[in-house]
Amino acid sequence: MRHRIILVGAGDMGGHHARAWAAVGQTLAAIVDLDVQRRTALAEKYEVQETFPDLEEALQRCADADIVDVAVPLRHHAPLVIAAAKRGRHVLVEKPVARTLAEVDAMEEAVSRAGVVAAVGFQRNLSPGVAFLRDAVRSNRFGRPLLFTAEGFAEIRPKRFMHDADDNNGPLVDLLGHYFLLWESVFESTPERIYADGFVLAHARPEIQQYAHKAIDTGTVVVRYTSGDIATMTVSWGLSPKTRVPWVPERLFGPNAVAISGAFKDFTWEGFTIIEGEKETFYPLPMVNPFALQAQAFVEAVEGQRPRPPSTLQDGRRMLRLSLAALQAIETGEPVSLAPVSEKE
Template sequence: MSSRIRVCLVGAGRAGKVHANSLVNHVPAASVVGIVDPDPEALRSTGDQFGIDSRFDSLEAALDNIEFEAVVITTPTFTHHPIALLAADAGKHILLEKPMALTLAECDHIMLAAERSGVLLQMGFMRRSDPEFVAAARRIQAGEIGQPMMIKSLSHGPGLPPPWARDIRTSNGMLAEVNSHDWDCTRWLMSSNPERVYAEIANFKGNAHGIETPGFYDNVLVNLRFENGGLGSISGICPCEYGYDARVEIVGERGIMQIGEAQGQAVVVCTDRDHGLVTPIYRTWAERFAWGYIREMEHFVHCIQTDTAPSVGGTDGRWAVAGVLAGTKSFLEERPVYVSEVLSDTSGASQ
């Protein structure tokens, strides 16, 4: 039995808490030996909640003071590139939250740095570890519905995202922040890369929420064509008032498959006959994908212990970023965009 993998958690916000929970409560093969966040309140809150005593305001300080094998990076998107480079150069295995980075050049730097240092790079696409998505992918690959022809993937998220995530300049907007998962899972389940995209956006509720961030949108709909000729759509809404909703439908030459449902738990309540049966919806992404987050962490730790490549890595993260950039170019220029247009543009590293 390999020894426990020591992990430093970089970023103590919303996603940081979810990964701290997986590591502390569900993955005994790992231990969290430190936590990093420049925000003292986030450090205190997450550190106290999960009993993590070694706290630092930068990854540099953690590297100077504690020993660990791996980092889990759950910081705002615009910081992924410098933090992942620092971790890779220090020889630390990396679980990097989506979106991988802001630009394709940044993605390339991160992959190169990981390869140069011989460290593993896993992307935080937890749907790849979610039991329902995994079962569906296996059944599609086994040919149950025949050759997939069309896929529709939606992600609707409740609550206002943090200010950096609303801003297209620091996050690449909702197509990245919410729909990165759809970019990844449509490519995964169709077994084909996106070739051409056409995106429309709308802003229904920004004013009511007092959001003046330039470029903010809260609804997006993308039409997709894949390299293998398949078709698809991705939709995003955030904030979504009714809860968290992530569902996929795939139509194959022989059948149809649906993944996920709006109903959150198999608990139905009736308190009076006027309101009828009440069934809950998922409240948050952390609740819907609770097992996906745990399984992806188990996978990361197992890959480190066995020195095997993670099932979802830098190339997958880069394709999702390419989709986001093509979709964004499409709605900004009000035209369909070939993904090759953004793949050929590898300028624009933010650091």
């Protein structure tokens, strides 16, 4: 069945989403963006007839569009998802799902009241590398317990608002969500406790002096899982402009073996090397487009061919809760114990 999609946001992610919808044979009914040049350019590229400056007008004018795809900055996620759900549209929203748990709860309420499908864009978790590691862990190739390490270093964000703590939860939260979901998927376990420390590395950069409350841009996070496994990530998105730091692969260490990721290109890992004693084996993985996999899975959930999309609002809420716990640990200097997720804060 062909669906008609209203895509909100014609920026970087909007471009990836537009390509994904086209790749899985769905139709973009309209492109919405505040910026006329961006919405017009994306509409021309994908031969989309309608463009609008705001979602409300698109919802009214495109009565036959059944899906809204939200790919705009974080502060707009909750109001746009709620507006789409209230008009009976299924909705895919970029990650992080929202700024606060209260916002996610309001989104969840609107979605369940409308009886529509909602999903969060953790497309990275659909990369074949995640299933590869999960299966290798399941077959006990590494042994237990496991240590997963990841690093991410970059210059201060060209989208400066990301450094405004009052606008966005900041670079740390933006990146961590992907990894929290990855670790949960690979360990098949739930987080028990989180430790973190961090600071604002870019505090003196003139480019972000307009922000009174600068977001934490640098830190180390350690999560302990009920399985006894540990995952850690060190991030800085506060380096001086044009600083390029060589990429460090993701690594998984167990008593029997070690996995080291190959390059991460176009949002997917090209493969993993497994080291067992002196033996090293590289396993190449298909270079699929995870945004297209996400679009296809979302459509299947809308059509009832699968019970739910790969990442639901509740998944987004769990990842946000962990990200906020990391910020809390940084602020208080204390580890945060994570009560079962079903307990609402």
